[in-house]
Amino acid sequence: MAASLHLIAPKTRVTANGDGAPADVSGSVTRTFLCTLEISDQIEQEALDVSIWGSPDGQNFGTQPLLKIPQSFYNGSVKQVLELTYAPQVKFIRAHWDLTRWGRVAPHPMFVIGLRLDEVPAFPRPASIAAASPTSGT
Numbered sequence: 001m002a003a004s005l006h007l008i009a010p011k012t013r014v015t016a017n018g019d020g021a022p023a024d025v026s027g028s029v030t031r032t033f034l035c036t037l038e039i040s041d042q043i044e045q046e047a048l049d050v051s052i053w054g055s056p057d058g059q060n061f062g063t064q065p066l067l068k069i070p071q072s073f074y075n076g077s078v079k080q081v082l083e084l085t086y087a088p089q090v091k092f093i094r095a096h097w098d099l100t101r102w103g104r105v106a107p108h109p110m111f112v113i114g115l116r117l118d119e120v121p122a123f124p125r126p127a128s129i130a131a132a133s134p135t136s137g138t
Contacts, residue, residue, distance in 0.1 A: 003119050007052065007095035010114035011040060020095035020115070022058045031084035033117040037069050038077050041112035045103035048072045048111050052082055054090035061094065082117065 007020045025031070037050055050072075051065035067082045084090050099109035 003121075005117050006114065007093065007117060008050075008097070008113055008115035010038065010116070011112055012114060013041075013110065013112050014097060014099065015108050015110050017098045018096070022055065022092040022094045023117075024058070024091065025084065025093055026091040028084070028119055030120055030122050032120040033082040033084075034120055035067065035069065035080050035082050036077055036116045036118070037072065037079075038114045038116070039072055039075050039111060040114075041110075042073075042075060043110050045101065046073070046109040046111070047100040048109075048113065049098040049100070050113075050115060051096050052093055053096055054084070054087055055092045055094075056089045058092040065096070066090070066093070081120070 005023050005025075007023060025033075035052065039048065042048070048071065050069045052067040052069075053061040054066045055061045066084070066087065067080060069078055069080055072078060082093075084093075095115050097111075097113070099111065101107075101109035
């Protein structure tokens with residue numbers, strides 16, 4: 001599996017609620033990902049909610065997200081860790097976004113976003129710790 005994947009392609013312009021394409025994560029070694037949401041453009045008086053959903057088959061993504069990224073209003077990036085170790089049934093993930101607009105400047109919300117996931121590598125145990133074992137008795 002690739003060390004990085006995009007659940008939302010960089011510089012994607014979104015103007016309505018939607019879902020990204022499913023991505024296969026069954027080949028992930030660690031099943032731990034650093035998620036980076038990048039917002040590069042937006043208009044005033046609007047909010048963006050992004051979540052990541054899991055599925056065993058790439059079709060049924062259930063009723064609850066695996067991860068909700070904090071609501072965003074402005075340009076910038078937000079990072080969070082997605083841990084799939086405790087959800088072994090999940091083989092596919094996809095992004096979902098909801099847009100909210102208030103005020104009277106324009107009738108439709110608009111964000112330019114991207115969501116990248118980088119697999120967190122396994123941390124090897126130092127040989128000195130792995131070789132050490134507690135002594136039982138004196």
